[in-house]
Amino acid sequence: MAATKDPRPCSIADALALVGEKYSLLVLREVCLGNRRFDQLVRNIGAPRDILATRLRRLVDAGILTKRAYSERPQRFEYRPTQAGLELEPVLLTLMEWGNRHLREGDRPMVVEHACGHELVPLVTCQACGDPVRHEDLTSHSQSPGWTVTGPTAA
Amino acid sequence: MAATKDPRPCSIADALALVGEKYSLLVLREVCLGNRRFDQLVRNIGAPRDILATRLRRLVDAGILTKRAYSERPQRFEYRPTQAGLELEPVLLTLMEWGNRHLREGDRPMVVEHACGHELVPLVTCQACGDPVRHEDLTSHSQSPGWTVTGPTAA
């Protein structure tokens, strides 16, 4: 646990530390779809029950899900996304779009409809100018001393 | 390996099967930043060398990275994102934005600048109407018989 490792400080890594474990994002997919119960999640995700229980605890602790009883006697719980959890949905949708594009040909197993009436095709844009994000338009700057964008500056 | 499991068919799950293993998305982050060499990746990601070697093989096989020699004698290789790999960058950026918002307060370890001159804040929008995606505006439909959005229809 000591600092013998020292990877680049990065919000992507931090986010993945929370939701990057196996099944975590699939849990989020399900609760965003409205499936809130343990056994439903087990079935739809295909995860072992104990692993799912561990993930749920972690996601609740992280403030991504809430657990609440929908019945005392017998105690029954449901999991719902918090605001922070809902804000991960765009990540899921972007990933789904990538999967549809590169891992399938035409056969979407799931279609999301947008309120505008069209099938949703998620597009990541720059909030400031509204243009779609393209790799060539980006320049990254590390704010942390010692970490440049092309590797650590040798001391 | 038989079909004793039967999770919801889904492009998110398929995508995660390829890039959801530990470190895979961080590899992609680095190559998108321009870091292409094995030892650089080891340092910047903080992954064990053998695991990184395994991940790189997988990503190359999946067509997300290419491996090519930048020097014969001694053989030296570099890894670059393919088109498919570059198209995962929006996923990373969206995840970074989430991490910045929920896991930090003000202190971005990394800032991405967009060609328009502003700091990039990625925003996921509907390609058809251009509006930002909000959870309330979405309706999901499963295309696979037996899989509704609120669980499998009992037989």
Place this chain on the structure above:
DNA sequence: ACCAGTGAGTCGGAAATCCGAACTCACCCT
């Protein structure tokens, strides 16, 4: 020629995770 250093991995054994099936506990239905 000799030594140190670098890049790109591989190897081996310990530690951590994951897995499926079975079990529990508390209730409801008939």
Place this chain on the structure above:
DNA sequence: AGGGTGAGTTCGGATTTCCGACTCACTGGT
């Protein structure tokens, strides 16, 4: 009384991960 459901926990074994050390093939300095 017997069966079913929901929400987990427990068990032992399989699979991954982790870390440090090792290899191999050079290059550069003296």
